[in-house]
Amino acid sequence: MPKANLRLLHSPSGLFHKAECSVCGERFYVLPEVMEFKEDLVKQFDAHLHNQHRRQWDASQKKNERIADESRRSQPVNE
Numbered sequence: 001m002p003k004a005n006l007r008l009l010h011s012p013s014g015l016f017h018k019a020e021c022s023v024c025g026e027r028f029y030v031l032p033e034v035m036e037f038k039e040d041l042v043k044q045f046d047a048h049l050h051n052q053h054r055r056q057w058d059a060s061q062k063k064n065e066r067i068a069d070e071s072r073r074s075q076p077v078n079e
């Protein structure tokens with residue numbers, strides 16, 4: 001299954017910052033005056049993953065848990 005990625009779209013004549021989902025082509029828009037538009041797009045994309053690509057979202061959650069788990073386990077144990 002292809003992995004969904006956030007793909008920034010460049011449209012010099014467009015009014016909005018735009019991005020799309022690389023798998024289903026869903027578009028995300030952020031108003032042009034928003035300076036943190038990338039963070040905004042990432043947030044929208046995150047919600048999109050949660051709603052439309054739940055398996056990928058679940059997998060990324062598990063991966064984050066595993067990383068947290070491993071860093072806990074790598075703590076020195078005094079026994």
Ligand SMILES: [Zn+2]
Nearest residue numbers: 021023024026
């Ligand atoms: Zn999508």
